Amino acid sequence: MSIPRPKPERFRLRRTMMFMNAQKPGLIKDAYIYGADSIMLDLEDAVAENQKDSARFSLYHALKEIDYGNTEVIVRINGLDTPHWKEDIRVCVAGGCDGIRIAKTESAHDVQVVDEAVTEAEKEFGVEVGRTLLMAALESPKGVLNAVEICQASPRLFGVALSGGDYRKCMQVKVIPGGIEMLFARGFMLNAARAAGIQCFDTVFTNLNDDEGFRAEVKQNVEMGFDGKSLINPKQIQIVHEMLAPTQKEIAEAEKIVRAFREHASEGVGVFTLDNGKMIDIAFVPGAERVIKLAKASGIYEGDL
Amino acid sequence: MELKAVGTAGTLESSDVMITLEPRDSGGIDLTLESSVLNQYGRQIKAEVLASLERLGVKNAKVIVNDHGALDCTIKARVECAFYRGCGCDMDGRFDWGGVIR
Amino acid sequence: MKNAVGREIPEEALAVELKNGRKYEPYQGKGYRDGKYIKKAGPTSKIYQKPQESKLLPSIRDAIIATGLKDGMTVSFHHHFRDGDYIVNMVMKEIVDLGIKDITIAASSLGSAHDPIADYIEQGIVTGIQTSGIRGRMGDVVSHGKLKTPAILRSHGGRVRAVEEGDVHIDVAFIGAPTSDEYGNARALGGKGDCGVLSYAVPDSEYADKVVVITDTLVPYPNFPPSIHGVNVDYVVKVDEIGNPKKIASAAARMTQNPRDLMMAENTAKVIAACPWFKEGFSFQTGAGGPSLAVNRFLEPLMDEKGIKMAWAIGGITGPICELQRKGKVGKIIDVQDFDVAAIEDIRTNPNHFEMTASEYANPANKGAFVNKLDFVVLAALEVDIDFNVNVITGSDGVLRGAPGGHPDTAEGAKCCVIVTPLTRGRMATICEHVVTVTTPGDCVDVVVTDYGTAVNPARKDIIEALDKAGIKHVPIKELQEKAYSLVGKPDDLQWKDKVVAILEARDGTILDVVREIKPYEN
Numbered sequence: 050m051s052i053p054r055p056k057p058e059r060f061r062l063r064r065t066m067m068f069m070n071a072q073k074p075g076l077i078k079d080a081y082i083y084g085a086d087s088i089m090l091d092l093e094d095a096v097a098e099n100q101k102d103s104a105r106f107s108l109y110h111a112l113k114e115i116d117y118g119n120t121e122v123i124v125r126i127n128g129l130d131t132p133h134w135k136e137d138i139r140v141c142v143a144g145g146c147d148g149i150r151i152a153k154t155e156s157a158h159d160v161q162v163v164d165e166a167v168t169e170a171e172k173e174f175g176v177e178v179g180r181t182l183l184m185a186a187l188e189s190p191k192g193v194l195n196a197v198e199i200c201q202a203s204p205r206l207f208g209v210a211l212s213g214g215d216y217r218k219c220m221q222v223k224v225i226p227g228g229i230e231m232l233f234a235r236g237f238m239l240n241a242a243r244a245a246g247i248q249c250f251d252t253v254f255t256n257l258n259d260d261e262g263f264r265a266e267v268k269q270n271v272e273m274g275f276d277g278k279s280l281i282n283p284k285q286i287q288i289v290h291e292m293l294a295p296t297q298k299e300i301a302e303a304e305k306i307v308r309a310f311r312e313h314a315s316e317g318v319g320v321f322t323l324d325n326g327k328m329i330d331i332a333f334v335p336g337a338e339r340v341i342k343l344a345k346a347s348g349i350y351e352g353d354l
Numbered sequence: 355m356e357l358k359a360v361g362t363a364g365t366l367e368s369s370d371v372m373i374t375l376e377p378r379d380s381g382g383i384d385l386t387l388e389s390s391v392l393n394q395y396g397r398q399i400k401a402e403v404l405a406s407l408e409r410l411g412v413k414n415a416k417v418i419v420n421d422h423g424a425l426d427c428t429i430k431a432r433v434e435c436a437f438y439r440g441c442g443c444d445m446d447g448r449f450d451w452g453g454v455i456r
Numbered sequence: 457m458k459n460a461v462g463r464e465i466p467e468e469a470l471a472v473e474l475k476n477g478r479k480y481e482p483y484q485g486k487g488y489r490d491g492k493y494i495k496k497a498g499p500t501s502k503i504y505q506k507p508q509e510s511k512l513l514p515s516i517r518d519a520i521i522a523t524g525l526k527d528g529m530t531v532s533f534h535h536h537f538r539d540g541d542y543i544v545n546m547v548m549k550e551i552v553d554l555g556i557k558d559i560t561i562a563a564s565s566l567g568s569a570h571d572p573i574a575d576y577i578e579q580g581i582v583t584g585i586q587t588s589g590i591r592g593r594m595g596d597v598v599s600h601g602k603l604k605t606p607a608i609l610r611s612h613g614g615r616v617r618a619v620e621e622g623d624v625h626i627d628v629a630f631i632g633a634p635t636s637d638e639y640g641n642a643r644a645l646g647g648k649g650d651c652g653v654l655s656y657a658v659p660d661s662e663y664a665d666k667v668v669v670i671t672d673t674l675v676p677y678p679n680f681p682p683s684i685h686g687v688n689v690d691y692v693v694k695v696d697e698i699g700n701p702k703k704i705a706s707a708a709a710r711m712t713q714n715p716r717d718l719m720m721a722e723n724t725a726k727v728i729a730a731c732p733w734f735k736e737g738f739s740f741q742t743g744a745g746g747p748s749l750a751v752n753r754f755l756e757p758l759m760d761e762k763g764i765k766m767a768w769a770i771g772g773i774t775g776p777i778c779e780l781q782r783k784g785k786v787g788k789i790i791d792v793q794d795f796d797v798a799a800i801e802d803i804r805t806n807p808n809h810f811e812m813t814a815s816e817y818a819n820p821a822n823k824g825a826f827v828n829k830l831d832f833v834v835l836a837a838l839e840v841d842i843d844f845n846v847n848v849i850t851g852s853d854g855v856l857r858g859a860p861g862g863h864p865d866t867a868e869g870a871k872c873c874v875i876v877t878p879l880t881r882g883r884m885a886t887i888c889e890h891v892v893t894v895t896t897p898g899d900c901v902d903v904v905v906t907d908y909g910t911a912v913n914p915a916r917k918d919i920i921e922a923l924d925k926a927g928i929k930h931v932p933i934k935e936l937q938e939k940a941y942s943l944v945g946k947p948d949d950l951q952w953k954d955k956v957v958a959i960l961e962a963r964d965g966t967i968l969d970v971v972r973e974i975k976p977y978e979n
Contacts, residue, residue, distance in 0.1 A: 073367075074367075074369045074370050074424060074425065074427075074428040075367065075368055075369035075370070078369065078425055078427075078428075101445055101446070102435055102438065102439070102445035102446075103363050103364075103431070103432075103435045105449070106363075106430075106431035106432070106434045106435045106455070107427075107428065107431040109431070109451055109455060110427035110428070110430050110431045111427055113427070113456070114426070114427040115427065132446045133446050135446070136446045136447070136448065136449065139448065139449070139451060140449070140451055143451030143452050144451070174451065174452060
């Protein structure tokens with residue numbers, strides 16, 4: 050039995066990316082039911098050093114036999130400084146995961162090394178070359194400072210994510226409400242990602258009892274322009290989805306832009322004015338389309354676009 | 355690849371299965387099965403374990419299966435892991451994904 | 457003969473003799489006995505006309521002798537001490553030591569605290585079991601055919617009906633009580649092992665020929681207001697300990713942190729809020745299990761949003777509903793059992809938290825129990841099948857390990873009965889083609905909420921309409937069952953021997969299903 054998975058989409062909605070220990074059968078068998086856009090099966094930190102082999106066997110059969118439906122399946126592989134990552138890549142590609150999260154990325158070279166190993170594995174296992182996507186996790190000041198080159202390192206790369214735990218350790222800071230300790234990393238990484246045209250994801254929030262703190266952080270993520278967030282518990286998913294959902298006013302405006310643009314484009318007009326006097330050109334359209342997509346995913350869109 | 359020593363994989367947690375493979379020279383497969391869902395799935399668990407062992411080329415072994423409601427994909431994964439451990443394989447070696455592991 | 461839920465009821469079960477000579481019938485569908493009459497079977501009660509200072513006897517043994525308990529008689533117990541109970545084992549040991557045989561135990565429920573009874577069953581001393589719950593070793597030996605007569609399993613309401621109707625006649629009731637005076641006025645508060653209420657023991661005190669109260673805390677006469685009235689009590693015995701207080705009153709039931717349970721609880725609350733009965737003054741009952749309990753938490757914001765309050769809550773009571781009442785969101789709590797220290801503490805101090813009898817709670821044959829006015833009940837299940845039949849008694853191995861409890865009573869009574877259960881547990885498909893044993897008939901079950909989706913009984917067009925209107929997705933239950941089997945594989949049928957080991961009574965006293973002796977699995 051093998052469940053066919055559709056070809057991964059490089060730029061899709063990734064509001065929530067939930068970590069799951071690839072070694073725990075009870076977790077991975079149906080991790081998709083909570084509605085995360087992506088799940089991240091973890092071969093790295095969650096798996097004990099002497100269970101790395103066992104986790105790969107579990108992962109392989111899970112990828113092959115569990116129907117994850119529309120949920121994206123990413124695998125976090127072990128760092129390039131470990132003996133595990135090469136075999137991790139082979140099993141990911143052989144199993145047919147949608148993407149690989151590279152832990153502790155510090156340079157464009159790191160991404161390229163993984164890219165090459167993925168290409169090799171795709172050839173070995175008869176997978177279409179280029180199918181497997183990548184994302185890079187920045188976990189150190191070096192990684193953050195190299196974000197610009199990292200973000201442009203591979204056509205497989207759909208995004209970068211910040212990993213706060215290790216980063217904070219390197220910076221000798223602790224978690225501060227309001228996130229002043231992460232302000233530079235977040236802001237710089239966002240700029241690097243946007244400059245390269247890829248997505249950007251914020252780090253996990255680990256205090257599961259602090260709902261208020263979590264909401265405040267998500268609010269800040271939204272305001273700063275993150276595409277989504279890594280999560281450690283399913284109960285965080287709905288909160289992120291709610292807070293990322295556009296308002297009815299935003300949806301209405303986005304609808305107007307998309308409709309008007311389609312109309313004008315068919316008449317060969319590139320720039321036009323909306324009824325509220327706002328000048329619109331093609332640059333507005335991707336943003337408007339993203340709002341509609343978010344609204345649909347949030348279950349609040351009732352239009353027909 | 356040959357089973358040389360006792361190989362064990364899995365845990366006793368719910369939804370998991372613990373597999374122990376012990377090599378022997380003859381006598382075929384001697385399977386002992388304990389399961390929390392024995393009456394309803396004993397037959398299927400046994401079949402899954404035996405099919406995996408056959409793919410892996412194990413002809414003679416003592417096999418102990420202690421199941422707590424594992425799905426087929428987990429049963430296969432644990433049998434394979436126990437086997438390669440019993441063979442003394444490098445845990446980061448190149449495994450036959452999609453070949454005998456399937 | 458097939459009954460109304462499609463179960464084959466063998467002659468062997470229909471021929472089981474009830475004490476009053478009533479003949480068993482197969483289950484006929486819900487509400488079958490509505491409007492008919494019963495003749496209540498009164499006890500033969502001893503007259504105490506001469507003044508008497510005290511009913512105290514020195515020991516349980518003396519009490520057993522004084523009651524005249526003989527071979528072939530029926531003794532009864534309640535289960536308010538839950539897993540902390542010492543009473544059943546203490547009394548049964550004395551009965552056995554006195555050489556009395558052929559005893560039927562008619563308890564409101566039995567649990568894993570009562571493993572020693574399994575030995576008496578195997579020795580042929582205990583020959584009949586009538587209970588709601590049966591678990592542990594006792595469940596095991598009964599499932600393996602060691603009990604001489606089929607066990608009779610009843611709901612809490614069904615038991616009161618059976619006692620009142622005389623299906624079972626209790627010769628001697630042994631009632632453990634946290635406190636009592638020398639005349640047998642017994643309460644569930646003020647002792648060393650408080651259990652809050654003694655609701656399930658009340659019918660026993662009224663319908664047994666002889667009543668013995670056993671306590672570890674004697675208090676001055678009169679111990680008022682009593683749960684068990686001294687006028688119904690023959691003897692009082694003081695022992696060192698009635699039970700283990702830590703297990704009688706377990707630590708406050710904690711809200712589950714399991715994300716799956718929380719998700720199901722939230723969806724259950726949304727289903728409730730979408731129904732037309734979710735309005736000012738609604739009534740509610742929920743179980744003490746993980747997802748059922750968590751429904752309380754998700755219901756509160758929905759009540760706030762709509763600006764409504766709950767008029768009353770009933771059932772086994774836990775801390776969370778008491779807390780909701782303290783916030784002014786519940787009118788009255790009417791209590792039949794306390795599941796945690798928080799509930800016991802609440803009934804001690806809260807003037808709007810009341811004790812009711814088992815009959816008031818759930819008896820289908822009185823003139824209208826609380827369950828008949830219930831709007832919503834949220835219940836758990838071991839299995840639910842595609843006809844909405846529920847099993848809460850037999851495990852996936854066919855062995856008895858549960859209790860119908862108030863499940864069938866509240867399901868039939870409530871306007872909307874919601875079952876909340878994960879689609880699979882380990883490899884067991886909870887939503888299945890046919891439940892191993894029917895304990896609550898599908899015609900009483902309205903909504904099933906799982907982690908993979910919600911299904912509504914097609915007979916409940918009104919609920920379907922309400923959910924559609926609220927935009928709550930639901931799927932045919934068949935779809936859930938197919939999804940479950942696609943995950944875990946289709947289970948093999950259990951293998952049974954012919955012998956009927958237990959009869960599952962519907963609450964009206966007809967037969968819902970039988971459990972047969974399990975055939976050991978062959979490798």
